[in-house]
Amino acid sequence: MSQLASKEQTTKEDGEGFAMSREERGDVHHLRPPRPVVLHETIRREGEQELARSVSALGWSSLAAGMTMGFSMLARALLHHHVEGLPGAFLIECLGYPFGFLVVILARQQLFTENTMTAVLPLMTDPGWAKLGCLLRLWGVVFAGNVVGGALFAWGVLHLQLFDASTQASLHAVGAALMQNTPWQMFTKGIAAGWLIATMVWLLPAAERGKIAVIVIVTYVIALGDFTHIIVGSVEVLYLVFDGAASMGDYVMRFALPTLAGNIVGGSLIFALISHAQVRSDDESDGGREAGH
Known part of the structure; x- marks a missing residue:
């Protein structure tokens, strides 16, 4: 009798490839990846919450994020110090880069490049115009807080006598390697970094238990490609400024402005716009089909 009942429960509905029980159809529905519109709406609602936050809340959160992002520079420099000269040293030192991103994102601190998408x-x-004003307010507060936090971190690492001379040399080497890029390279590499950060933000709602892996893989690729990130790079270059190896003009003109523009273009004007257009097109297609019925 139980076998007969099982066979009766196993049916084939229109559009199904094989006959399945009700429980199996539920499993299929649960295992399907979320539609792009679900990811879009999840991120959009997070963005609405961020736009509604007060200036003081954004300021303190972004200040903490800027200081935390300094650990991406520090972890990379420490690995550089310990593995320099070994085979595959660059691949190993890049493993330190995701650390700051992990803490900032999982702790839900305000990071500028994440907000270019969200x-x-x-x-x-x-x-x-009201939404645009809120967006510019958010970007301005978060960017300022991130840079100030990063500057405090860079100054502290340089002047608080935390590390010996050889480790300080590794910190210097990380920033010096970044400043070998021309302003145009800062911009184009910034586009790639902004695109990857926006990709990461898009993937996180669907990742569920794999969020750490997504953050580590995406940011590791940024490090491998020597792509320029406005906040981590600010810590690296400001360390050189405080050490006297670069000027504030170098920071602003050669690094900050082109990198900032590249991150915004990659994260907002390319990835976010394409993702929004995709969801909008899907929604219009679904509306057309419903109207046809």
């Missing part, structure tokens, strides 16, 4: 979707969904 906070821009509400504006693309419902364009208006």
